[in-house]
Amino acid sequence: MRYLVSVIDDKSNPGSTDRQPAISAFNERLIAEGYWVFAGGLADTDAATVVDNRGEQAVFTDGPFVESKEYLAGVWVWEAPDLDVALKLATEASKICDRKIEVRPFL
């Protein structure tokens, strides 16, 4: 079972910026234990562009699809046998990243 694990940061109350070494170590462990599928940090939402080509003409909009205080700072994809395993890892991940984590299953 695959889970999208989103790291949520908060513009008004951002998490600490010194987490990278701990996150790297955690990634090593995810790989060693067979949970790791993908990981990636994301650039600031200011760098996002939204494309809408549902109408006559493609429209490009500067910025994220939804403006909010909370935003996606990075993602993982994990392979885990069930939600309990994913939640346990996410509990550690939240501490390690100093940020909130959303766990969402792929269909």
Added chain:
Amino acid sequence: MNEVDVREAVTRAHHEEWARVVAALTRRFGDLDVAEEAAAEAFATAVERWPADGVPANPGAWLTTTANHKAIDRLRRENKRDDKHKEARLVHDDDPPEPLGAIDDDRLRLIFTCCHPALAMDARLALTLRMVGGLTVPEIARAFLVAESAMGQRITRAKAKIKTARIPYRVPSAEDLPARVTGVLAVLYLVFNEGYLATGPDTDPLRHDLTAEAIRLTRLIRALLPDDGEVAGLLALMLLIEARRAARVSASGELVPLADQDRGTWDTALIAEGHRLVRERLAAAAAGVAPGRYQILAAINAVHTSARDVRDTDWSQVLALYDQLVRLDPSPLIALNRAIAVAELDGPDVALAAVNRLEDRLAGYHAYHATRADLLRRLGRGQESRAAYDKAIELAGNTAETAYLTRRRTQLP
């Protein structure tokens, strides 16, 4: 066997076997929906068949077999349409869980799945009452004053999340067990409390159906986890509160506070059972096992129910227990109840000072104002007391409590 006997046999089987049938089918078919529907169909079949065929010697086995057939029929029908359901089976391990008590029972898996922390609290309540308690959706909707369609959706959504997010069907590991048991007990205590002090202008002030169901389910957990102190504590707490049910509301529908209750109407059998459990936990505490909050709350209720007359109440014991509880649970509600014991020992002025310190956190809670109103009344500060009663009445949701507070207000000099 006459019709009444058969009906009673079905009701008894429903009480005793529903959770077992749902739990066994969920394990076998990996799907709560299939299990729930097949169990309901099996009971409907029993209602149809037992009057003519007689009640089977082993109703539980008959119901499980019948439900199994119903589930297989349904899966065969669905298989012809699509094969996808196979992918969405609930995961469970077949290893027996680490020994927790005397019984390895699928019902434990069912309870822990329904009370999973990834589900919203209202979904856990609804799902537990449906899957473990066997209440129907309309019954649960009535219990929580929610429209039937909304309650149906809440349960459907919870089942869908269990499936898509893969909430497993298993008893948590020993390491996670204490936290998860706490979650289960919180669900049962909420059900009990809604029955004990029902909210809403159109409901009975006491909902015996809910307190009885909460006690029944807690007894079940107790049978499944006999060594868990907090399970014993919660059961004792519920029994000692339930024992006072007949005395809690007057003939005119008014709440009767503990001090004014006719103690002769308390249920002595429930009190004896509650006291036995509290003694069992006291023995464990003496042996060095630190008691949790339900055990301490049960002990406080044991002190109250040991006093034949309110004047015999051992308030210093009550206060000592509240002090212990405050260390464990710094919630302002506990501090509020502690102040009531303080009033008895050190006087209403000392208690009032303690209560006033809780204003920031409890200003929106009726019991805060009701407690202040009573303390101010005892101190002869009628005008302030009246204002506090006004506020308490405005915030109280329970009809019997509103009636009581209103009378107290009119009796102020």
